[in-house]
Amino acid sequence: MALLKTVDAKLFQSQIPYKPMGKYVHFLTIRVTESYPLFQTDSELNKARVRAGVKDKNTISRLSMFKRKQSTPERLVGRELLRKYEFMTAEECEYNVSFAMDNPDCIIYGFAIGDSGSEKSKVVVDTAFSITAFDESHETFTLNAPYENGTMASKGEDGSKPGEVTSRINQQDHIRPQVFFPSIVTLKDPTEANFLYVFNNILRTRHYGAQTTRTGRIRNELIGVVFADGEITSNLRWTQAIYDQMKANNTLKSPDPLDEDDVIAAAKSAIENLMADEFIVHTDFIGDVFVPLLNEVKSLTNNEVGIKSILQKADAEAKEYASKHISKKKTAAKAK
Numbered sequence: 001m002a003l004l005k006t007v008d009a010k011l012f013q014s015q016i017p018y019k020p021m022g023k024y025v026h027f028l029t030i031r032v033t034e035s036y037p038l039f040q041t042d043s044e045l046n047k048a049r050v051r052a053g054v055k056d057k058n059t060i061s062r063l064s065m066f067k068r069k070q071s072t073p074e075r076l077v078g079r080e081l082l083r084k085y086e087f088m089t090a091e092e093c094e095y096n097v098s099f100a101m102d103n104p105d106c107i108i109y110g111f112a113i114g115d116s117g118s119e120k121s122k123v124v125v126d127t128a129f130s131i132t133a134f135d136e137s138h139e140t141f142t143l144n145a146p147y148e149n150g151t152m153a154s155k156g157e158d159g160s161k162p163g164e165v166t167s168r169i170n171q172q173d174h175i176r177p178q179v180f181f182p183s184i185v186t187l188k189d190p191t192e193a194n195f196l197y198v199f200n201n202i203l204r205t206r207h208y209g210a211q212t213t214r215t216g217r218i219r220n221e222l223i224g225v226v227f228a229d230g231e232i233t234s235n236l237r238w239t240q241a242i243y244d245q246m247k248a249n250n251t252l253k254s255p256d257p258l259d260e261d262d263v264i265a266a267a268k269s270a271i272e273n274l275m276a277d278e279f280i281v282h283t284d285f286i287g288d289v290f291v292p293l294l295n296e297v298k299s300l301t302n303n304e305v306g307i308k309s310i311l312q313k314a315d316a317e318a319k320e321y322a323s324k325h326i327s328k329k330k331t332a333a334k335a336k
Contacts, residue, residue, distance in 0.1 A: 003295060003310065004197065006293040011227045012190055012192045013189050015321070016321040017255075018324070020189060023189050023190065024189075024226055024231065025188070025228075026187075026226040026228065027202055028223050028226065028271055029184070029185055029220050029222055029223040030181070030264065031065070031219075032181075033180075033181075034178075034219055037208055037209035038209045039065050039069050040071075040209075044062060046066060048129065050236060053247065054244055056240075056244055060133040061135070062132075063175060065127065065128040065208070067125045069208055069209060071123060077204050082104065082315070101113075101119070102322035104193075107317075107322065108123060108187075108198065108318075109320055122187060122190075123186070123198060126234060128181040128183040130180065131179075131242055131243055131263065133222065136254055140180065176257070181265050182267060185202060185237065189311070192313075193317055194314055196314075197300075199222075199225075200301045203220060203298075223264060223271070224243075224266055224268070224283045227283040227285075229281045230280040232274075232275065232282070238270060240272055241271075245270050248257075257300075272284075272286060283305065
C-alpha cells in the first residue's frame with residue numbers, strides 16, 4: 001500500500017534492485033548554519049579556491065563541507081530511530097564496528113566489513129560550498145580552559161603557583177551563523193519507503209561538523225526534489241548559479257549575512273534554469289509544486305504511527321534484499 005498520494009508510484013522501484021536500474025531522486029537542500037560549526041581537516045577549516053559564479057569569472061575562496069560531513073550525521077539520525085522503534089539493537093549493529101547487514105541503514109547507506117561482505121551506498125552526496133566567500137563566512141575565536149573557580153587565575157591547583165594565569169589558551173576558526181551551503185543529496189533506485197527514510201533523515205538532522213564541539217547547529221531547508229533517469233548538476237555549479245542570480249538581484253550584502261528569503265528565491269530560480277539545460281528525463285517538484293509533497297511527508301513523519309509505518313516498510317524491504325543478496329556472505333562469515 002502506497003504511503004504517498006502526491007507522487008506517482010511509477011517514479012519509485014517496487015523493490016530494492018540488485019543492480020542499478022537508472023532511477024534517481026535528488027533532494028535539493030540548502031544547509032543553513034545556526035551556530036558556529038567546524039568543518040575542518042588538520043585543525044584548519046576546509047576551503048577551496050574556485051570561480052565565484054558561472055558568469056562571474058572572478059576567483060574566490062569558499063568554505064567546503066565534505067561529503068562525509070553531510071551523510072554521516074544523517075545516517076546516524078536514521079539509526080537512532082531504528083533503535084528507538086526496535087527495528088534493530090545497538091548490540092547487533094554498531095556503526096563502524098559491526099553491521100547487521102539487513103536493516104535500512106546498512107542497505108541504503110552501505111557498509112564494508114572486509115571479507116564478510118559489503119554494500120555500496122545508494123545515497124550519493126558531494127562536497128558542498130558556501131555561497132559567500134571564506135573571508136566573509138568565518139571568524140576566529142580565542143578559546144580558554146578556566147579553573148573550576150571560573151577564572152583563568154590559579155588558586156594553587158595541581159601544584160601551580162596561586163595567582164598564576166593559565167596558558168591554556170588556543171585559537172580556532174569557526175563558521176559563522178547564516179552561512180548557506182547548497183547541497184544535492186541523491187538516492188539511487190528509490191523505493192517509496194527508502195525515499196521517505198532518507199527524506200526524514202535530512203529533515204531531522206540538526207548537527208553537523210566536529211562531533212567533539214557543542215556547536216554545529218545546522219538547519220536543512222529543502223526547496224524541492226527531482227526524479228530523473230540520471231545525475232543532475234553539481235553542488236558547485238548550483239552554488240555558482242545562485243551567486244550569479246543574487247549578484248544580478250543586488251542581494252549580496254557583504255559584509256552582512258545573506259537574507260534567507262533571498263537565498264531560497266535565488267536557489268529555486270537557479271536550479272530551474274539549470275534543469276532546463278539538462279538532457280535527461282526528469283520530473284521536478286520545485287517551489288509551489290513541492291509544497292504539497294513536503295506537507296504530506298511532514299504529516300507522516302511528525303507522529304509515531306506515521307514514522308513507524310515508514311520504518312516498518314523500509315525494514316521489510318531491506319531484509320528481503322539482504323535475504324536474497326547478502327545472506328550467503330553473512331552465513332559464511334559467521335561460520336569462520
